Amino acid sequence: MAKIPEKPWPTGKTEQLEALVRRVLAPNPSPYTYTGTQTYLVGGNDGLAVIDPGPAEPAHLEALYEAIGDAPVLAIMCTHTHRDHSPAAAPLKEKTGAPLVGCAPLRPQGGHGEFRADEALDVDYEPDRVMEDGEAMTGPGWTLRAVATPGHVSNHLCFALEESGALFTGDHVMGWSTSVVIPPDGDMGQYMDSLEKLNGREDTVYYPAHGPQVDKPRQLIRGMIGHRRQRENQIVRxxxxxxxxxxxxxxxxxxxxxxxxxxxxxxxxxxxxxxxxxxxxxxxxxxxxxxxx
Known part of the structure; x- marks a missing residue:
């Protein structure tokens, strides 16, 4: 894992990444979240989607409201339901009236020994629409298509912005570290299959929920696949x-x-x-x- 950079971080600030994409960093840094969860706003003043609204921290919600301004929010979209990604969806929905779409809800299914399956889950997440692989959410000048990527968790989705070639990768591919795969819901076989799936795509840039953007996506994906194979070889040895x-x-x-x-x-x-x-x-x-x- 990469070392967390020294402050200052752009926490709470709105950063313009490309014509249709802005980013707001939540104030929840940790050894698991890097400098915090990154919420993305896709679209413009005539209609936005909010991807991974993040934790329900008052300061982060205020930063999102300021970034949104008077623009209508057409969708609140979650890649998955870990507590650093989806809890802010409920208050954001109440504030804006936008539907909550994206990943399916996930309920704990037990655990392995000391590993509890529910400790990191947002069990209050209730989507208005669950997106299947290949389904799209559209707005003025933008199209976000769901790419099913189970493995980190079973309900994980990425979202492809078709107008620019960007892919919002949530925790499946992060800009600072490999993802943790937590049994019983996290599945290493599915995770590897999902990496291979992304390796076969032509996305030009990744916007992860944690860490910097990835400008050479396929190079990183190939490195991640090799890293996991190396870990398995270590175990065998x-x-x-x-x-x-x-x-x-x-x-x-x-x-x-x-x-x-x-x-x-x-x-x-x-x-x-x-x-x-x-x-x-x-x-x-x-x-x-x-x-x-």
Missing amino acids: ILGEGPATIAEGLVPKMYKGLDPKLVKAAGMSVMAHLLDMERRGLAVRSGDTWQTI
Whole structure:
């Protein structure tokens, strides 16, 4: 993971990225969110879409209201329902009357050991319209088409701005780090398939929810695919030395010098790799201990 840059950050400021796209940074920096969640406004004074409204922080909502001004909001669109992405949708909808469209709601389905499936989810999210892969939301001079990208979570969508070639990638592809894939809803096999799906597209720039824009999308995607394959190879190599647990055997060898705040996230990603390998007949577990077949 990249180091979080020194302040000042453009928190609360409206940044013009291209003719149809502006960005507002939320005040929720952390080791998981980088400098914070980035909300995007697509369109102009005759009609906007708001992508990933972010956390329901009063300061962020005020910054969004100022950025929106008198422009009608035609849609509030969420890539997924982690709590740093969708909670502001409800107050923004109440303020503007705009419909909430995009990803499906997601409810917790249990967990694996200490990993709770609901701890990061916005369980109050209730969309007016769920977008399927390939469906579009349109406004004056803009078209946002849904691209289903499950893996980080099962309900994750990206949104393609057809007029410019931009892709809003949420947490599927971030500008500063690879995504954490958290079982049981996060699925490493789906995540890899979704990366391959984006690798086959012709998007010209990525606007992620965290970190800087990505100006060489396919180069980054190929690097991410290679990184995940390298992680799996690490697991195979370590388990080749004998059975091991995630916390004591795998994470310390795979993530040397890791920030203690990120140890749990690393364990989740290792678990996601192992579950994918288990489905593919490459690994087996006994209790908390894993070994290759």
